[in-house]
Amino acid sequence: DDDDDDKKCNPSYLPSDPKQRALVYQWLFFEQYSHEPTIAVRRAQCIFPSRQPRCSPERMQDLLDGGNKALQIMQGQLTKTPFLTGGDFTIADLCLYAYTHVAHEGGFDFEQFPAIVEWMKRIEEMPGYVAMDDLLDRKSIM
Secondary structure, eight states, X not given: OHHHHHHHSOTTTSOSSHHHHHHHHHHHHHIIIIIIIIIIHHHHHHXXXXXXXXXXXXXXXXXXXXXXXXXXXXXXXXXXXXXXXXXXXXXXXXXXXHHHTTGGGGTOOGGGOHHHHHHHHHHHTSTTOOOGGGTOOGGGXX
């Protein structure tokens, strides 16, 4: 039952207020349909040598343009609020942090997104934060 699953989630990560919850879902959909298909795909093309021949320069530019557009949307929100849905960290921040914090590996330049840089710092300073690199041996997957 979905209601039982929602009760198990930390309420600050998935708000019970319908409007706040809708904002979380809006960002989750954004991650799946605007952010991940550009930022994650371009990053994979850049860091996995076996994938590089399969992507034309035009496709790489399209991915860069689309990813920058997604980052600009995040930048716009994060200039207004400390986290994506407002003042509190939610699963929306968690989901978007995952590929955003490694977007530079795909050639994305964070100099044009200072609010995103500050947002990532806020997340990394949260109690219990564990860097993904601490959990993953990158050499084993390259």
